[in-house]
Amino acid sequence: MLTGRVAAFYGPGKPMRINEYEVPEAEPGALVVKMSVANVCGSDLHQWRGEFDVEKFGRPYPQILGHEMTGTIHQLGEGVTRDTAGQPLQLGDRVVWRYFYPCGTCRACLKRITRACPNARTYLTKSCDESPHFYGAFGDYYYVRPGAALFKVPDELSDTMVAGVNCALSQVVGGMQLAGVKMGESVVIQGAGGLGVYATAAARELGAAQVIVIDSIPERLELARGFGADATVDIEEFPDADMRVRRVLDLTDNWGADVVAELVGHPRVVNEGLRMLGRTGRYLEIGNINPGLTYELDPSTLVFGNRSILGMVYYEAEHLQQALDLMRRTRNTYPWHKVVSHTFPLEQINEAFVAADQGKVTRAAIVP
Numbered sequence: 001m002l003t004g005r006v007a008a009f010y011g012p013g014k015p016m017r018i019n020e021y022e023v024p025e026a027e028p029g030a031l032v033v034k035m036s037v038a039n040v041c042g043s044d045l046h047q048w049r050g051e052f053d054v055e056k057f058g059r060p061y062p063q064i065l066g067h068e069m070t071g072t073i074h075q076l077g078e079g080v081t082r083d084t085a086g087q088p089l090q091l092g093d094r095v096v097w098r099y100f101y102p103c104g105t106c107r108a109c110l111k112r113i114t115r116a117c118p119n120a121r122t123y124l125t126k127s128c129d130e131s132p133h134f135y136g137a138f139g140d141y142y143y144v145r146p147g148a149a150l151f152k153v154p155d156e157l158s159d160t161m162v163a164g165v166n167c168a169l170s171q172v173v174g175g176m177q178l179a180g181v182k183m184g185e186s187v188v189i190q191g192a193g194g195l196g197v198y199a200t201a202a203a204r205e206l207g208a209a210q211v212i213v214i215d216s217i218p219e220r221l222e223l224a225r226g227f228g229a230d231a232t233v234d235i236e237e238f239p240d241a242d243m244r245v246r247r248v249l250d251l252t253d254n255w256g257a258d259v260v261a262e263l264v265g266h267p268r269v270v271n272e273g274l275r276m277l278g279r280t281g282r283y284l285e286i287g288n289i290n291p292g293l294t295y296e297l298d299p300s301t302l303v304f305g306n307r308s309i310l311g312m313v314y315y316e317a318e319h320l321q322q323a324l325d326l327m328r329r330t331r332n333t334y335p336w337h338k339v340v341s342h343t344f345p346l347e348q349i350n351e352a353f354v355a356a357d358q359g360k361v362t363r364a365a366i367v368p
């Protein structure tokens, strides 16, 4: 009997433990993937800290965190012969996949906005004691359910480069398009973590004339410049919000940005970001995933400026393909290989979470 390890999460504040389960057989349409790299995403940290509403989402413990990942095909279920772009699949192929499964029979799916499907999520709703066990990324294997969007990884890209594709990069590739970034526009990125530096490249590639990135950690700002930021605003240097807003106005001929993207994950930055928007500007909300945390808003600033706020969680399958293509095309332009800054073996997952929580690493990754 083939078994595999997982890092089992028993709830916030409790150390994860290594459990071992039988590796399942792939049902028709499904795949079993042998994990290569799994990143610690910001939303994993929110769960680990206990910032999600347990009542709302449900939390059967133990469960496996992690959803930003890549691996190789260990077993192909009956009928799985090609990826979502039509490329033939074989055992051992490197793949990335969408970690959620739109149902196809709800109003969001009907409108083809599958990222809004309320039935898409499985990875947080099942205990890993339940078969097929491998619901999350932090383990030796992953069970990809039938019908998942899945793409072969181009040979030019390394595992650590692509590990962030199926969450962070797809999210901002989709997000920047939702915000309608156009050639010649100014874009402000709040937060230079994994999402922020990826968003910088996405805005650049969509034709933004100027990308301005805000963060407090010099190494992250340097990485953002590598990803195409024209200007960076160091919070240590501009310690209050008024100064930062003034700085963005100075950099945009006193007009303000066309798009501001919130990739910090705290509501305290939202008003500041809205004040950086010029008329007709769009505020893209991606990072704030903590139910119950709020901020005060004067909605007349939206009305008088014809400004809007757009929220986005998840992404469409095409964004995953676009993200892979973007990375392949620009592999020599941007330092994609630097986003995962630290790797840890599975047994050190608790240390990895502490390091990521302290914010000193752009992305911590588990290499099982």
Ligand SMILES: [Zn+2]
Residues within 6 Å of the ligand: 041, 042, 043, 044, 067, 068, 167, 168
């Ligand atoms: Zn994520």
Ligand SMILES: [Zn+2]
Residues within 6 Å of the ligand: 102, 103, 104, 105, 106, 107, 108, 109, 117, 118, 119, 120
């Ligand atoms: Zn649906």
